[in-house]
Amino acid sequence: MMKVAVYPGSFDPITYGHLDIIQRGSKVFDKIIVAILVNSSKKPLFTVEERIRLIEEATVHMPYIEVESFDGLLVDYLRKKNPHAILRGLRAISDFEYELQVASINRKLNEKVETFFLMTSNEYSFISSSMVKEVVRYGANVKDLVPEHVELALRKKFNLECPAD
Template sequence: MSRIAVYPGSFDPVTYGHLDIIQRGATVFDHIVVAVLNNSRKTPLFTFEERVALLKETTKHIPNVSVDSFNGLLVDYVKEKNLRIILRGLRAISDFEYELQISAINKHLDPNIETFFMMTNNKYSFISSSMIKETAKYHGNVKELVPEPVEKALLEKYKSPH
């Protein structure tokens, strides 16, 4: 049986922290499905389609990674795909409590689903998509925090009207 993990998130936008988890996860699991969530609680900067396209572009060099998208509950998506493993990234202790609650409700909804946590590399532990957007909005340098296609997309979103 192959070990396929789903790495879910809104990825608005994808950062080097996300890519760190994806790349390292791809060495642990046979395949990683990066699943872009259309989160109704958030107002994204990038459209659903843009986020999927940016992830496909930035993960194309990793052969055992694919990108998909979903609406609704993660547990329903995982069951629909006939999978059992969820991969979640942690940046800091503050992430753990939130992620623990999510994994507990997922386990309640489907006891067959397992969640694996992976700490991001320390050099990316301060990066969040929200911080990236805030920095880019005010024309701060995000070059070392996001892949080049994401940097270009951010510059386009936040270009100054002249």
């Protein structure tokens, strides 16, 4: 039987930290569904369709990845997909308290839901999508934080030229 995990998030945009969790999660799970949360209260930089394309391009070499979007509660989405676990990345201790609360409420709403936490590799532990957007907005080079096509998409959104290497 195939072991499936759902990796939920906004992925606005996908970073090397996200990709690290996906690649390492693939050692435990046969298939990972990257599930983009459509949150009407947030104002993402990229549309859902753009985020799907950016993730698909970043994971094109990973045949075990599926990319989808969902709105509403994660536990409702999980009932449709019936995965073995939710995959979540932890960058630092500060992430743990929030993620524990989310995992606990998900478990309360659906006792079949298990959350699998992976610590992000040290080299990516400081990366967040919001941090990447902030530094790109000021023209910084983020080639070590996101794949090249994501950096180009970010620069296009902010109407910036690509930096010289």
